Amino acid sequence: MATIVAFPIMIFLLIIQTVVISRLPLLEGTADLILLALVAWALQERVPNPWVWTLIGGGLVSFISALPFPTPVLGYLMATGIARVLQKRVWQMPILAMFVATVVGTVLYQTLSILVLRFLGTSLIWGECISLVILPSILLNSLLSLPVYAVVVDFAGMLYPDRVEV
């Protein structure tokens, strides 16, 4: 059920990302709604397997983005991995875990993007990338992380309701 629902949700988030979020940059950085949703999803203890959502989200972004194919999938897998580790270690402070996973996930994903693009010959300067893209993206993602987390918590509660023993 959760896997089937992942497709329309990820497509909806991707449409919002390409139509709205990507047109609202801070310097050259933008928020990443897919990353935030995947990180928040991976932080939910009741979600048994967040990797499927990550593969679906990463696959969809890879399909439409000009980034080379495995880059978004690998980037989102790293962010999900960080979130999953934090969920087990700091399970009593999910908001803190969300912030940390957002920041670390953003840095890892964007660093991977830079490395791949530079490897393929795109002229990207590290200083510009950090100051104009990575740092503003971290700020925007951090601002959006709380509302996204709140929505995802409710959604996870709908998909995986608490079991009541009779």
Added chain:
Amino acid sequence: MWQTAFLLLIVVGVIILALSGYLGTVAKTAFAPFISIESWLSDRYNAIYEFLAVPRDVATLRARNVELEQQVSSLQTQVISLQQQLQEAQVLYALLDFARARPQNQYVAAAVIGRDPSPFLHYVFIDHGSDDGIRHGMPVVTEQGLVGKVDAVTAGVARVQLITDPGSIINVRLQSVKAEGMLSGSLTGDVSLDMVSQEVDLKQGELVLTSGLGGDFPSDVLIGQVISVRKRETDLFQSASIQPVVDFNALRAVLIIVNFRPVNISPLVPTSIP
């Protein structure tokens, strides 16, 4: 008989006196109590009438006000919608004028519907694809100048690489000095001109056009103009910053030149023999 005549005489006398103004003070004094009573009664009547009638009027007016406010908001929505339609129509008219001015090219107009989710790349999505005859590599322009080229196509959507993308490299020529160079994009969206010979007298305001070399773009499509020149004697080439004629932040509709097929020269590029 005499009594009647006497009364008539008195009445006529009083009328004449009243008309001539001699009875003003007397009449005023005599009518004052009646006027006061009438005013008092009138005030009470008006107060009672307002008490009974005005609340109904307020309710009516409030309902009318709500109705008018709804009409105003509806009209404001219509105005905004019409303004948007007008802007779109102006863009389309400009594109149509551009297409008519170049009858040798066949164009397909498309709307920009999104941007690449990666902040490192400058790509846009357009709402036409292979079903509309769009193919990989076709040049994309507006009425102002060059936008980029089609990078990927599906049936209904295409992805366009903008000339501001860090991975974009275009062979260009300078209009008046008859020199050629290479135009490249950057992360910040700035466009720079490189590989221009040191002997060329490159000046601010010089127009930059596509050269057609490499077969990626048709020749003589306007790109922008030189805004600053960087020339150092120690360098092999001089470079310049270019101001594109297209405003990429306000890109809403584009034209794809569908009768131009890019030439693939990669088999002709020499490779090292193992």
